[in-house]
Amino acid sequence: MAKLINGKEIAASVRKRVRFEAAELREKTGVVPGLAVILVGDDPASKIYVGNKKKACLEAGFNSFEHILPAETTQQELLELIERLNEDPAVHGILCQLPLPKHIDERAVIAAISPKKDVDAFHPVNVGKIMIGDYDFLPCTPAGVMELIHSTGVSVGGKRCVVVGRSNIVGKPMSMLLLHENGTVTVCHSKTADLADECRRADILVAAVGKAKLITADMVKEGAVVIDVGMNRDSNGKLCGDVDFENVEPKASFITPVPGGVGPMTIAMLMCNTLTAAKLAAKL
Numbered sequence: 699m700a701k702l703i704n705g706k707e708i709a710a711s712v713r714k715r716v717r718f719e720a721a722e723l724r725e726k727t728g729v730v731p732g733l734a735v736i737l738v739g740d741d742p743a744s745k746i747y748v749g750n751k752k753k754a755c756l757e758a759g760f761n762s763f764e765h766i767l768p769a770e771t772t773q774q775e776l777l778e779l780i781e782r783l784n785e786d787p788a789v790h791g792i793l794c795q796l797p798l799p800k801h802i803d804e805r806a807v808i809a810a811i812s813p814k815k816d817v818d819a820f821h822p823v824n825v826g827k828i829m830i831g832d833y834d835f836l837p838c839t840p841a842g843v844m845e846l847i848h849s850t851g852v853s854v855g856g857k858r859c860v861v862v863g864r865s866n867i868v869g870k871p872m873s874m875l876l877l878h879e880n881g882t883v884t885v886c887h888s889k890t891a892d893l894a895d896e897c898r899r900a901d902i903l904v905a906a907v908g909k910a911k912l913i914t915a916d917m918v919k920e921g922a923v924v925i926d927v928g929m930n931r932d933s934n935g936k937l938c939g940d941v942d943f944e945n946v947e948p949k950a951s952f953i954t955p956v957p958g959g960v961g962p963m964t965i966a967m968l969m970c971n972t973l974t975a976a977k978l979a980a981k982l
C-alpha cells in the first residue's frame with residue numbers, strides 16, 4: 699500500500715514559513731510583498747482560483763491587488779494595466795489568470811509582464827533561465843511537485859522519471875526540474891507510441907494531462923512514486939486526477955491524492971515566488 703503524500707499539510711507548512719519570512723522582511727525593511735492578480739472575464743473556475751490567491755495573500759501578510767476586468771477588455775487596455783503594475787513599487791508579483799478571452803494574445807500578455815514580477819515564471823526570459831538552471835522563480839505547479847517528491851525522502855538522482863504531458867506551464871518545466879536533480883527523464887504526450895510501456899519504466903511518474911483516470915494500474919511499476927497533477931471531473935462530477943487512484947495506490951510506494959495533493963502546492967509556491975520577488979526588489 700502506498701503512503702499518501704499530503705499536499706495540504708506540506709502546503710500549509712510552506713505557507714507558514716512564507717508568512718514568517720514576510721513578517722521578518724517587513725520588520726527589517728518595511729517592505730510588504732504585494733501580488734497583483736488580473737482576471738479578464740467571468741470564467742467560474744478562474745474566479746475561484748483568483749479568490750483563493752487573495753485569501754492566501756492575506757494569510758501570508760501580503761498586500762493583494764485584484765483587477766477584475768470585463769470580458770470585452772481589449773488587449774491594449776490589458777497591456778496598459780500591466781505596464782502600470784510593472785511600474786508600481788508596491789506590486790512585486792503580477793499574475794494574469796489564464797485562460798484569457800480568445801481575442802487576447804496570451805503570449806503578448808505574458809511577455810509584457812516584467813520578468814522581475816513574473817511570479818508564474820511564464821515569461822520567455824524566465825523560461826530560458828530555468829533551462830540553464832539559473833533562475834529566480836520556478837513555475838508554481840512543477841515547483842510544488844518537486845516539494846512533494848522531496849517530502850517522500852526519495853532522491854530523484856539516477857531515477858527514471860516519466861512526465862506525461864508537455865505543456866509550457868506544467869509538463870515541459872516539470873521535466874526540466876527533474877533533469878536538474880539528475881533524473882533520467884522521458885516526456886510523453888498525445889503522440890507517444892506506447893504510453894503504457896513508457897510509464898511502466900518510471901520510478902517517478904508525473905501525470906499532467908487532464909484526462910480522468912488515464913493512468914491505470916497496469917501502467918505503473920511496483921513501488922513507483924506517483925504524482926497526479928490532473929484536475930478533472932469524473933462521470934459523477936466528482937473531482938479526480940489523471941491517475942486511477944483506487945487501483946494504482948496499492949502498487950505505488952508514494953502517491954498524491956486529488957484533491958489534496960498537487961493543487962494546494964501551486965498557491966503555496968506562488969506565495970514563495972511573490973516573497974522572492976519582494977526580497978529581490980528590496981535588494982536582499
Ligand code: NDP
Pocket residue numbers: 839862863864865866867868869886887888889890893906907908909912927928929930960961962964
Ligand atoms: P494541457 O492541455 O496544456 O496539456 C496536456 C498535455 O497532455 C499535452 O501535452 C498533451 O499532448 C498531453 N496529452 C493529452 N492526451 C494525452 C494522452 N492520451 N496520452 C498522453 N498525453 C496526452 O494541460 P496542462 O498541462 O495545462 O494541465 C494538465 C492537467 O493538470 C489538467 O488537468 C489541469 O487542470 C491540471 N493542472 C493542475 C494544476 C494544479 O494546481 N493541480 C495546475 C495546472 C494544471 P500534446 O502536447 O501532444 O497535445
